Amino acid sequence: MPTGIVRSFNVKSGFGFIRPDDGSKDLFVHSGAVKRAGLKPLQENQKISYDVRSELDGRRSAVDLKAVQAVEGFATPTPPAASNTSS
Numbered sequence: 001m002p003t004g005i006v007r008s009f010n011v012k013s014g015f016g017f018i019r020p021d022d023g024s025k026d027l028f029v030h031s032g033a034v035k036r037a038g039l040k041p042l043q044e045n046q047k048i049s050y051d052v053r054s055e056l057d058g059r060r061s062a063v064d065l066k067a068v069q070a071v072e073g074f075a076t077p078t079p080p081a082a083s084n085t086s087s
Contacts, residue, residue: 001049003068009034009042016042018050018062027052029062037065 002020004027009016014031027050034042042048047069050062 001051001064001066003047003049004062006042006044006046006048008044011041018048025060027060027062029065033061033063033065036063039065039067 002022004018004020006029007017007019007026009029011031016029017026018029019026029042029050031041034040046067048062049066049068051064053061053063055061
């Protein structure tokens with residue numbers, strides 16, 4: 001899974017950009033992808049792993065986001081504990 005750094009993310013506009021670690025062009029990231037990943041709004045310089053989806057208009061978007069590293073003062077989400085329902 002590729003990784004990159006959040007270059008910018010505007011909560012009001014609902015989108016931002018990730019700068020891939022491999023030096024390729026910045027990727028668009030929509031707030032819906034952030035929400036589906038269970039993340040809080042992205043922070044500048046936050047390290048993210050993602051998959052790339054090619055849109056119909058030729059743009060590339062980051063999807064299936066995962067926080068690799070938290071920015072100071074910003075915690076990564078904790079997965080919910082598995083429930084044990086043995087009978």
